[in-house]
Amino acid sequence: MAESATLALDAKVQELRRAGTDIVDFGAGQPDFPTPDPVKEAGERAIRENRTKYTAAAGLPEARKAVEHHLHEDFGTKYDAGREILVTNGAKQAIFNAVQTLADAGDEILVPSPYWVSYPEQVRSCGAVPVVIPTEDSDFRLDPKRVEDAITDRTRAIILNSPSNPTGAVYTRDELEAVAKIAETHDLVVIADEIYGRMVYDGTFVSFGALGDAARARTVVIGAVSKTYSMTGWRFGWAAGPSELIGPMSRLQSHSTSNACTVSQYAAIEALTGDQTETERRVVEFDRRRQHMLDRLAKIDGFDCIAPSGAFFVFPRVERLFGGRIDGKSIDGSLAFAEAALEHAKVAIVPGVAFGSDAFVRISYAISIDEIDRGVDRLADFVGRIDRA
Numbered sequence: 001m002a003e004s005a006t007l008a009l010d011a012k013v014q015e016l017r018r019a020g021t022d023i024v025d026f027g028a029g030q031p032d033f034p035t036p037d038p039v040k041e042a043g044e045r046a047i048r049e050n051r052t053k054y055t056a057a058a059g060l061p062e063a064r065k066a067v068e069h070h071l072h073e074d075f076g077t078k079y080d081a082g083r084e085i086l087v088t089n090g091a092k093q094a095i096f097n098a099v100q101t102l103a104d105a106g107d108e109i110l111v112p113s114p115y116w117v118s119y120p121e122q123v124r125s126c127g128a129v130p131v132v133i134p135t136e137d138s139d140f141r142l143d144p145k146r147v148e149d150a151i152t153d154r155t156r157a158i159i160l161n162s163p164s165n166p167t168g169a170v171y172t173r174d175e176l177e178a179v180a181k182i183a184e185t186h187d188l189v190v191i192a193d194e195i196y197g198r199m200v201y202d203g204t205f206v207s208f209g210a211l212g213d214a215a216r217a218r219t220v221v222i223g224a225v226s227k228t229y230s231m232t233g234w235r236f237g238w239a240a241g242p243s244e245l246i247g248p249m250s251r252l253q254s255h256s257t258s259n260a261c262t263v264s265q266y267a268a269i270e271a272l273t274g275d276q277t278e279t280e281r282r283v284v285e286f287d288r289r290r291q292h293m294l295d296r297l298a299k300i301d302g303f304d305c306i307a308p309s310g311a312f313f314v315f316p317r318v319e320r321l322f323g324g325r326i327d328g329k330s331i332d333g334s335l336a337f338a339e340a341a342l343e344h345a346k347v348a349i350v351p352g353v354a355f356g357s358d359a360f361v362r363i364s365y366a367i368s369i370d371e372i373d374r375g376v377d378r379l380a381d382f383v384g385r386i387d388r389a
């Protein structure tokens with residue numbers, strides 16, 4: 001199994017920083033904001049009041065209720081906290097539980113690319129096969145015909161990520177309905193990773209769970225407090241779906257990690273049910289950064305961006321710069337490009353190859369406007385120094 005490329009990059013950046021190198025980190029997969037104070041206080045209170053023991057493997061009833069509340073309030077969907085919601089150690093474990101529960105060795109799971117780095121590895125971890133469906137040549141929109149063509153009698157599920165990491169693409173209701181129809185025809189489960197569902201800047205977000213009863217009956221919606229509430233380290237996520245899917249996933253978790261950290265569950269209850277003003281303010285700030293990043297990148301010849309509608313990443317095509325050389329060294333793909341950017345510009349970006357799309361790089365705007373400016377200045381200078389073929 002390959003190491004997570006994003007975590008590996010993060011480790012490299014930390015190492016360089018410890019050695020005193022000034023790096024602008026466009027690799028960030030998490031907001032620069034702190035966890036909101038009321039949420040931290042709820043966690044502290046839980047510790048002081050000794051609410052620190054095991055909970056039910058599927059989570060505290062109040063934590064599952066808080067997820068039920070969020071899904072209804074923000075996405076207009078109805079899930080029953082008692083039977084249809086499982087609390088996990090972050091979205092990552094929710095997806096892992098779903099994949100492990102659905103696929104046996106030799107089964108196939110459809111994964112549109114660019115994909116979030118862990119999907120293919122999680123599918124492989126149960127001996128199943130990730131079947132990649134490219135969207136790079138269709139502006140990151142999923143072509144239903146390609147989905148149909150990829151289905152065999154071993155296909156069990158499709159993993160959809162909207163808003164997408166790394167592209168920021170958000171699927172429209174029509175696009176989701178096309179996938180729902182295919183899933184129904186071929187008896188597939190949809191694993192809908194909606195971790196960035198509250199971070200949408202253009203148009204409205206539609207949850208896969210909101211498409212109607214037929215789609216809902218074959219969908220596991222994945223979410224977490226990680227990104228929305230700057231709580232990546234607390235490890236609190238969830239899966240919501242019909243009890244036929246959530247039940248086995250809970251049993252699997254009961255024999256692996258048991259419940260998500262109890263203290264984090266109390267903090268997440270506050271995050272999901274408390275005042276949302278600060279969270280909404282942060283989403284507005286992300287949108288401002290997005291616009292700024294896009295305006296600045298548009299001026300670099302060689303960075304071709306499709307404007308992202310959600311999450312906090314831009315995924316420019318940089319293929320036009322491949323074949324160039326810097327200090328005599330050839331840039332022959334996204335990995336070489338990212339390595340050269342780190343070495344020569346002291347800017348961390350994630351190579352597209354980690355997401356199955358070598359013509360691109362991922363640039364995060366989960367950092368301040370000043371840092372964005374500093375980093376883009378460096379990138380522009382770096383690109384200017386590339387000796388183009």
Ligand SMILES: Cc1ncc(COP(=O)(O)O)c(C=O)c1O
Nearest residue numbers: 029090091092116165224226237
């Ligand atoms: C699309 C996507 N899904 C899932 C995760 C994992 O989230 P968590 O930290 O809650 O496990 C991430 C985190 O980077 C992500 O970007």
